[in-house]
Amino acid sequence: MNIKASSIEEYISKCPEERQEALKKLRNVIKSNIPDGFKEQLSYGMPGYVVPHELYPGGYHCDPKLPLPFCSFASQKNFIAFYHSGIYAKPELKDWFVDQYKEIVPTKIDMGKSCIRFKKPEQIPFDLIGELMQKMTVNDWIDCYESALKRK
Numbered sequence: 001m002n003i004k005a006s007s008i009e010e011y012i013s014k015c016p017e018e019r020q021e022a023l024k025k026l027r028n029v030i031k032s033n034i035p036d037g038f039k040e041q042l043s044y045g046m047p048g049y050v051v052p053h054e055l056y057p058g059g060y061h062c063d064p065k066l067p068l069p070f071c072s073f074a075s076q077k078n079f080i081a082f083y084h085s086g087i088y089a090k091p092e093l094k095d096w097f098v099d100q101y102k103e104i105v106p107t108k109i110d111m112g113k114s115c116i117r118f119k120k121p122e123q124i125p126f127d128l129i130g131e132l133m134q135k136m137t138v139n140d141w142i143d144c145y146e147s148a149l150k151r152k
Contacts, residue, residue, distance in 0.1 A: 029126045033133035036138070084114055
C-alpha cells in the first residue's frame with residue numbers, strides 16, 4: 001500500500017480510519033522509548049527511525065545518500081507492519097521478542113525477517129514494542145550493522 005505523504009502526520013491521516021489510532025499509538029510508543037540519537041522521518045515512503053548522517057556518515061550501504069535505517073511502521077493492504085532491523089540482525093533479540101510475544105498475544109506471531117504483521121490493531125503489543133525499542137542504542141545498532149549486515 002503506497003501512501004504519498006510529505007509528513008508522518010499526513011501519512012497517518014491517509015491510512016484507513018480504523019487503523020489511525022493504532023498507528024498514532026505505535027508512533028508514540030516508538031518515540032517515547034527509542035534511545036537518543038535516532039531521527040524520525042519518512043523513510044522508504046513510511047514513518048521510520050534512522051541513524052542520521054551526522055552520527056553515521058557512511059549511510060546505508062545500499063544507497064549511502066540515505067541514512068542508516070533502524071525501524072519503521074506502515075499501513076499495508078491487510079495489516080499494520082512494524083519493521084525492526086535489530087530483530088533481524090541479532091537472533092537473541094528476536095528470540096526474546098518472540099518469547100515475550102507468546103506470553104502477551106493469544107495468536108501466533110506473523111513475522112518475517114524484520115517485519116511483524118498485525119492483522120488486528122487491537123492485538124498490537126504496544127508495551128512490548130516499547131520495551132524492544134529500549135534494547136538497542138544508536139551505537140549498539142551501528143556496531144551490529146557493521147559487524148553483521150554491512151557488505152565489506
